Amino acid sequence: MDLSNINPALLIAALMVASVPILLAAIGEMVVEKAGVLNLGVEGMMIMGAVCGFAVALTTGSPVIGFVGAALGGAALSLVFAVLTQVFLTNQVATGLALTLFGLGLSSLVGQGYQGLKPPPTAKLDLGPLADLPFLGQAVFSHDWIVYFSLLVTVAVWAFLKFTRAGLVLRAVGENHDAAHALGYKITLIRTAAIAFGGACAGMGGAYISLVRVPQWVDGMTAGAGWIALAIVVFGSWRAGYVLLGAYLFGGVTVLQLNLQVAGLAIPVEYLSMSPYVITICVLVAISATRSSTSLAAPGSLGRIFHASR
Amino acid sequence: MLRLEKRPNPSRFWAIASPIAAVIATMVAGGIMFWVLGKDPLEAIRTIFWDPLFHENFAAYSRPQLLVKAAPLILIAIGLAMGFRAGIWNIGAEGQYIMGAVIGGGVGLAFYPLDAWWIFPLMVVCGGLGGAMWAMIPAILKARFNTNEILVSLLLVYVAENILAAMALGPLRNPDGQGFPGSRNFGDFPAAHNDFLIPAAGVHWGVVFAILAVVVAWGVMRFHVYGFRVRLLGESPRAAKFAGVSPGRMIVLSFLISGGLAGFAGLFEVTGPGGQITESFNSGYGFTAIIVAFLGRLTPIGILLGGLLLGLTYIGGELAQLMLGLPGAAIQAFQGMLLFFLLAADVLTNYRVRVRG
Numbered sequence: 001m002d003l004s005n006i007n008p009a010l011l012i013a014a015l016m017v018a019s020v021p022i023l024l025a026a027i028g029e030m031v032v033e034k035a036g037v038l039n040l041g042v043e044g045m046m047i048m049g050a051v052c053g054f055a056v057a058l059t060t061g062s063p064v065i066g067f068v069g070a071a072l073g074g075a076a077l078s079l080v081f082a083v084l085t086q087v088f089l090t091n092q093v094a095t096g097l098a099l100t101l102f103g104l105g106l107s108s109l110v111g112q113g114y115q116g117l118k119p120p121p122t123a124k125l126d127l128g129p130l131a132d133l134p135f136l137g138q139a140v141f142s143h144d145w146i147v148y149f150s151l152l153v154t155v156a157v158w159a160f161l162k163f164t165r166a167g168l169v170l171r172a173v174g175e176n177h178d179a180a181h182a183l184g185y186k187i188t189l190i191r192t193a194a195i196a197f198g199g200a201c202a203g204m205g206g207a208y209i210s211l212v213r214v215p216q217w218v219d220g221m222t223a224g225a226g227w228i229a230l231a232i233v234v235f236g237s238w239r240a241g242y243v244l245l246g247a248y249l250f251g252g253v254t255v256l257q258l259n260l261q262v263a264g265l266a267i268p269v270e271y272l273s274m275s276p277y278v279i280t281i282c283v284l285v286a287i288s289a290t291r292s293s294t295s296l297a298a299p300g301s302l303g304r305i306f307h308a309s310r
Numbered sequence: 311m312l313r314l315e316k317r318p319n320p321s322r323f324w325a326i327a328s329p330i331a332a333v334i335a336t337m338v339a340g341g342i343m344f345w346v347l348g349k350d351p352l353e354a355i356r357t358i359f360w361d362p363l364f365h366e367n368f369a370a371y372s373r374p375q376l377l378v379k380a381a382p383l384i385l386i387a388i389g390l391a392m393g394f395r396a397g398i399w400n401i402g403a404e405g406q407y408i409m410g411a412v413i414g415g416g417v418g419l420a421f422y423p424l425d426a427w428w429i430f431p432l433m434v435v436c437g438g439l440g441g442a443m444w445a446m447i448p449a450i451l452k453a454r455f456n457t458n459e460i461l462v463s464l465l466l467v468y469v470a471e472n473i474l475a476a477m478a479l480g481p482l483r484n485p486d487g488q489g490f491p492g493s494r495n496f497g498d499f500p501a502a503h504n505d506f507l508i509p510a511a512g513v514h515w516g517v518v519f520a521i522l523a524v525v526v527a528w529g530v531m532r533f534h535v536y537g538f539r540v541r542l543l544g545e546s547p548r549a550a551k552f553a554g555v556s557p558g559r560m561i562v563l564s565f566l567i568s569g570g571l572a573g574f575a576g577l578f579e580v581t582g583p584g585g586q587i588t589e590s591f592n593s594g595y596g597f598t599a600i601i602v603a604f605l606g607r608l609t610p611i612g613i614l615l616g617g618l619l620l621g622l623t624y625i626g627g628e629l630a631q632l633m634l635g636l637p638g639a640a641i642q643a644f645q646g647m648l649l650f651f652l653l654a655a656d657v658l659t660n661y662r663v664r665v666r667g
Contacts, residue, residue: 040460080650084650084653084654088653088654088656088657089314089657089660089661090653090654090656090657091653093399093460094600094604094649094653095650095653097401097600097649098601098646098649098650098653099646101597101598101600101601101642101645101646101649102643102646102647102649102650103646104642104646105639105640105641105642105643105644105645105646106639106643106646108637108639108642109347109637109639109640109642109643112637112639219639223468224464224465224467224468227461227464227465228465230461231458231461231465234458234461268476268479268480270472270473270475270476270479271472271476273472274468274469274472274473277465277466277468277469277472278469280465281451281461281462281465281466284457284458284461284462285451285455285457285462288451288455288456288457288458289454289455289457307314307316307661
């Protein structure tokens with residue numbers, strides 16, 4: 001095994017790229033959960049985004065329009081979830097699972113003709129002199145626009161929840177929907193908007209896998225990324241900063257195990273491939289073991305059905 | 311303006327009618343989907359739901375397949391439903407199914423080519439234990455550390471898939487297989503082969519176990535105190551607490567049962583219809599079983615019928631692939647849609663629709 005080939009600047013660069021899908025999906029899901037809705041369909045929305053983004057980018061020749069298409073695809077699927085849980089008052093856990101099962105099936109149906117094709121490349125952003133900085137230039141300032149966009153979304157969500165009135169209303173709806181309803185806020189509308197935002201974010205995260213990370217369309221290519229995003233929201237205690245940390249931690253593990261695979265570590269590839277999932281589980285355990293359930297900071301109405309009796 | 315009014319008690323009529331309404335709605339929506347794909351919707355629906363059972367040429371082959379496909383679905387769904395009713399969400403049955411097959415199958419292969427009557431029973435026991443062991447991970451983590459069991463059980467599916475790949479390419483690879491991935495074929499190892507007991511009806515040991523599971527689950531839910539506790543915990547966790555039901559114990563027991571049943575299903579599949587342990591022998595039964603559980607309204611008898619129906623869509627889907635060139639993924643989307651409609655139709659069981667003037 002030869003570890004000297006692992007360059008720290010490239011490692012950080014790869015880590016930032018590897019964590020983009022998870023970060024986008026997790027930050028979107030965090031907003032949904034802050035509004036008191038548990039959408040377990042992240043995996044389904046991501047894979048729909050992946051296939052929609054791929055198809056749109058290939059047809060229009062523009063990856064940017066592809067990402068827009070992915071956001072729309074993810075949001076469209078999430079609206080199915082919104083209608084079921086908000087209008088038909090269905091169980092959110094079961095509906096989220098249904099969304100994932102349906103999304104996996106529909107995406108592979110839509111993606112039939114796209115296997116083996118190459119999408120238009122997403123260019124690196126030219127940051128001028130910043131990119132020439134020693135170390136940092138290679139590690140942080142040499143990415144495509146989506147990497148910075150995902151960071152921007154994270155900051156925007158943080159500021160929205162912390163400083164704006166709308167953010168406060170959203171949190172109120174998530175903490176206690178009966179009280180928020182009594183104050184006259186439109187619970188169903190606010191939650192539907194949050195769900196659609198979460199769907200759009202998950203869709204873009206999925207498209208990053210099919211347009212940049214891989215880049216091609218393969219059935220079921222998100223491979224559990226949506227579930228890891230859900231775990232990272234719990235890990236991040238529903239706070240944007242910690243969600244970012246969690247996503248980068250996960251990205252780091254992914255990149256490190258890929259590097260170890262390349263370096264020829266003397267254990268079968270499969271054991272390295274399972275490490276991100278195992279580590280996510282370990283992190284979940286560590287989080288839940290060290291904090292009592294009340295200080296887990298989960299929104300008060302998370303996963304509960306809202307039915308306005310009056 | 312329509313509005314929903316909560317019923318004091320769930321409607322008995324809609325409890326039975328809503329799954330039927332959901333199946334009909336899925337056929338209509340599925341028909342539209344097939345039409346968008348450029349197929350004749352009526353012909354597609356007939357090919358999926360009618361031809362496997364009654365077509366003059368294919369039915370002889372596909373009728374026995376019904377039980378072959380339905381058995382693992384029923385076996386897994388019975389275990390899952392007993393958890394779901396208590397609000398315990400084991401959604402990693404796919405992983406437990408894989409581990410049951412790998413561990414049970416591996417034990418059997420260790421005795422190759424010994425011919426002894428006790429090999430297959432031992433494999434069945436080890437398969438069940440393998441699935442149960444894999445299910446114990448999320449259960450104990452939940453009971454001990456309050457770790458989210460939904461996420462852990464699901465993430466363990468991906469871990470199990472990687473273990474399966476490592477085993478099929480590594481220790482369990484057929485030594486006489488010219489380097490091809492996959493284990494020895496259980497068909498060539500009579501002592502470990504889950505052969506058909508009644509070939510004409512597609513009955514193998516997995517079917518026997520599935521029927522047994524339905525009967526036992528029905529009895530337990532109706533007459534045993536465990537069934538009462540499951541319902542109590544699901545319908546009123548607070549009341550369950552006062553009645554002295556320990557949630558931790560219920561979680562462990564529930565995962566033990568559902569994991570063990572999924573493990574059995576995996577073992578019967580891999581030693582029988584599947585034939586060998588390969589990287590991709592698992593065909594998503596663990597996830598489809600969730601749909602079966604809901605289609606059966608989480609009751610054993612309902613699951614029996616739901617398993618047969620979803621088993622039918624598997625065979626019908628294959629037939630439609632062959633006859634109409636319908637993509638295989640269409641049937642997966644179709645099954646997902648069914649779960650949507652089931653959940654939506656359930657609103658009529660718990661709520662009354664009122665017109666507001």
